[in-house]
Amino acid sequence: MSHTYRLGLPVLLAFILAGCVSAPQGPAELQVRTPTPAAYRYPAPSANEASRFLQQASFGPTLGEIEALTHSSYADWIDTQFTLPQSRLLPIIEPEHAKLEKGKNLNQELFFRAFWKTAATAPDQLRQRMAFALSEIFVISMDGMLDVKMRAVSSYQDMLARNAFGNFRTLIEDVARHPAMGVYLSHLKNLKEDPAKGRVPDENFAREVMQLFTIGLYELNPDGTPKLVNGEPVETYSNDDITGLAKVFTGFSYANQELTDANFYNQNRQPDWEILPMVGYPQFHSKSEKRFLGVTIPASLVADPEGDLKIALDRLFNHPNVGPFFGRQLIQRLVTSNPSPAYVARVAAAFNNNGRGVRGDMQAVVRAVLLDPEARRPLNSQQASGKVREPILRLSQWMRAFHATSPSGDYQMYNTDNPGTSLGQSPMRSPTVFNFYRPGFVPPGTALARQNMVAPEMQIVSESSVAGYANFIQSTIDAGVGKNVNGKRDIQPDYSAQLALADTPDKLVDQLDVLLTGGELSTTSRQRIRDAVADIRIPANNPAQADNARRNRVKLGILLTMVSPEYLVQK
Known part of the structure; x- marks a missing residue:
């Protein structure tokens, strides 16, 4: 990297932190498609508005997509995305699986390749962005x-993408039946109780399907605020509810037409056990009474795992908490960490009824989240909004903004967990079932805490991760990212659109502002970036040196924009 481009880490950190005080504090079944409500119709957006919308609804905008959207509308873009065929990760994985030697396992880097290739190149951006949020x-x-x-x-991620525009009831059943979830939350091969042996059903999934996936810990009003009795919140479930529901999830195991004991334990090695939905084996399913959430499934002489599962999931699906509980989390993942109660209520209403009497219509929920007036409010609004841009989305935006391609065709990526040297986050590598960060995380001792606001993504921010990201993104901008292939990183950007503006720093910064922040750069940040870019002189009489200076101008402009407070807080 040329010394005219490299900045020392103290300078970078000073730039990152310079504006923080004044920075915003808030950080599949076929369905009849419902028309977009008139209240969600907006005029054709400006370039900045289009960029901001695409940052929420995709893995990052391109200049071409921004320009196209300025001649269309948000609603039409969403409707078009609903019609696009699903891009899938599993077909990228399968050829390597077919070549796998007996006794060998696939490396996680294969999943990372499939994920990043899809994030960077898939046409169905809204579906893929939704799948990542889910x-x-x-x-x-x-x-x-x-x-x-x-x-x-990979199959699990594809399942989430398949259900992104379907119905929530199907989504939670597919989640419950997927063998990846069965392994992760240990209800695959979950045995019925045996009093003689002192055995009770595994309760992991029963607990989490309530606490994290559907209804949450406390009873909610339609706007997501807690219901209070004598000033105290009301718990949605008790330990008895967990115990009763855990019995429902007994007897589910590997997919097979023959429900034998051997197949329950996969002794015959069903080849597609990893990707086929789990099925119920009656001989391992509890026949005893099951009480949960006000529902009682009577004891029976004949075990009915499929029937019991339907009753349980229907009860969860129809619980009044689901709309506000799920809706608020989806808003947080796509738009803002601190949606107003009114915003949550509007999304919950769309969940409860899509306008045609259908509950759980994910298309209606997506529209409500992305087209709400609070999501589309003018950029100069003083009301707290936005969210910290999580590291995975920073890298995906860089890939898409600068048309990153893989000469090998494989997008050979690696684990990016290390916060000191990389992103501090890798797709599908959350340290716990609570995700990389909890939706209610409050950074202690901050202005956010004093204002009773949350900043979920701040849970993975530290001094180490701030410095690590600055170094990682600087190296990525300069030389690409991914594994070395023939002496070069496999994922390479195309800066030709920016190089065309390198002789005019103001125009270059203008373009980067639109493309990366949606026009959010402050006057101070813009001037700092413009001056730093202009300080790189372009020689008049040496074409090779002039080209190198232009590249350094572009790289520095991108770097300073991507470490600015206005970029790190996505509005």
């Missing part, structure tokens, strides 16, 4: 027993 709500992780189950993890 993966941070319905969490499984390769940081554990799924560490070599790449078919299972």
Whole structure:
């Protein structure tokens, strides 16, 4: 890297932190498609508005997509995305699985390749962005027993994408039945109780399907605020509810037409156990009474795992908490960490009824989240909004903004967990079932805490991760990212659109502002970036040196924009 481009870490950190005080404090079944409500119709957006919308609804905008959207509308873009065929990760994995020697396992890097290739290049950006958001709500992780189950993890991600525009009822059943979730939350091969042996059903999934996936810990009003009795919140479930629901999830195991004991334990090695939905084996399913959430399934002489599962999931699906509980989390993943109660209420209303009497219509929920007036409010609004841009989305935006391609065609990527040298986050490698960060995380001792606001992504921010990101993104901008292939990093950007503006720093910064922040750069940040870029002189009489200076101008402009407070807080 040329010394005219490299900045020392103290300078970078000073730039990152310079504006923080004044920075914003808030950080599939076929369905009849419902028309976009008139209240969600907006005029054709400006370039900045288009960029901001695409940052929420995709893995990052390109200049071409921004320009196209300025001649269309948000609603039309969403409707078009609903019609696009699904891009899938599993077909990228399968050829390597077919070549796998007996006794060998697939490496996690194969999943990373599939994920980043899809994030960077897939046309169905809204579906893929939704799938990533759902993966941070319905969490499984390769940081554990799924560490070599790449078919299972890829299939799970594809399942989330398939359900992104379907119905929530189907989504939660597919989540419950997926073998990756069965392994992760240990309800695959969950045995019925046996009093003689002192055995009780595993309760992991029963607990988390309530606490994290559907209804949450406390009863909610339609706007997501807690219901209070004598000033105290009301718990949604008790330990008895967990115990009763755990019995429902007994007897589910590997997919097979013959429900034998051997197949329950997969002794015959069903080849597609990782990707086929689990089925119920009556001989291992509890016949005793099951009480949960006000529902009682009577004891029976004949075990009915499929029937019991339907009753349980229907009860969860129809619980009044689901709309506000799920809706608020989806808003946080796509738009803002601190949605107003009114915003949550509008999304919950769309969940409860899509306008045609259908509950759980994910298309209606997506529209409500992305087209709400609070999501589309003018950029100069003083009301707290936005969220910290999580590291995975920073890298995906860089890839898409600068048309990063892989000469090998494989997008050969690696684990990016290390916060000191990389992103501090890798897709599908959450350390716990609570995701990389909890939706209610409050940075202690901050202005946010004093204002009773949350900043979930701040849970993975530290001095180490701030410095690590600055170094990582500087190296990425300069030389590309990914594994070295023939002496060069496999994922390479195309800066031709920026090089065309390198002789005019103001125009270059203008373009980067639109492309990366949606026009959010402050006057101070813009001037700092413009001056730093202009300080790199372009020689008049040496074409080779002039080209190198232009490249350094572009790289420095991108770097300073991507470490600015206005970029790190996505509005």
